[in-house]
Amino acid sequence: MGDKGKILFGLSVFVILVTFPFWSRLAAAGDSDGSRPELEYPADATACVEDTPYMTVNHMNLLNEWRDDLVRDGNPEYISSTGETYLKSLTKTCLDCHENRDDFCTSCHDYADVQPTCWECHTTKGGGA
Numbered sequence: 001m002g003d004k005g006k007i008l009f010g011l012s013v014f015v016i017l018v019t020f021p022f023w024s025r026l027a028a029a030g031d032s033d034g035s036r037p038e039l040e041y042p043a044d045a046t047a048c049v050e051d052t053p054y055m056t057v058n059h060m061n062l063l064n065e066w067r068d069d070l071v072r073d074g075n076p077e078y079i080s081s082t083g084e085t086y087l088k089s090l091t092k093t094c095l096d097c098h099e100n101r102d103d104f105c106t107s108c109h110d111y112a113d114v115q116p117t118c119w120e121c122h123t124t125k126g127g128g129a
């Protein structure tokens with residue numbers, strides 16, 4: 001690999017090493033060290049679109065995929081790995097179950113110190129984008 005490749009490889013190893021303890025804490029089933037924030041889960045659903053450990057780490061990639069798919073080919077349906085069909089929508093799907101955005105999405109994002117800038121456009125459940 002060239003110099004550029006080596007630098008990129010080094011960078012990605014660095015990122016993984018630096019973020020690993022954080023992810024392993026978030027992904028841990030229990031709250032062993034007590035630092036994971038208290039989150040409000042949907043009262044009337046037991047499962048997410050994909051399994052929970054996958055969602056914890058990959059929900060942002062799934063959302064990007066949904067948006068890109070929808071814009072590219074206009075297909076609004078997502079078939080999950082268990083064969084369920086969902087509408088590819090941040091507000092109409094994710095927030096339909098995770099109704100309390102403040103005590104779910106935002107609690108965890110505050111803890112993780114990330115500020116997704118989706119909400120200036122995607123606000124109400126009914127309104128789409």
Ligand code: HEC
Nearest residue numbers: 063064066067070088089090091116117118120121128129
């Ligand atoms: C500047 C405004 C704007 C911002 C900011 C924005 N979006 Fe969108 N988004 C749109 C528009 C416009 C569409 C197209 C709506 C349509 O075709 O129904 C869209 C569509 C989508 C869709 C598919 C349709 C739906 O109802 O959800 C997803 C998923 C999505 N965006 C996710 C995100 C995420 C995640 C973020 C934050 C990281 C984000 N968007 C930030 C404007 C925005």
Ligand code: HEC
Nearest residue numbers: 041042045046047048049052055056059062093094097098
């Ligand atoms: C059918 C209802 C439903 C939909 C739709 C749904 N979720 Fe979930 N989600 C859940 C439930 C229930 C859990 C917790 C499952 C458990 O107890 O393991 C969960 C878990 C999660 C987690 C992991 C939380 C943690 O503790 O680590 C994230 C992140 C998440 N969802 C984000 C999303 C996003 C983003 C979307 C849209 C792409 C979405 N969810 C759509 C019901 C849903």
Ligand code: HEC
Nearest residue numbers: 026056059060063094098104105108109112114115116117
């Ligand atoms: C268990 C913790 C947790 C929960 C719950 C959670 N997120 Fe996240 N989210 C994260 C982390 C951590 C990141 C940053 C990941 C990274 O930078 O690699 C993130 C990043 C994102 C991003 C990408 C932001 C960006 O600027 O690139 C979007 C969009 C997002 N989350 C949407 C949601 C939505 C919508 C919900 C609620 C339905 C939600 N998240 C719930 C932990 C969580």
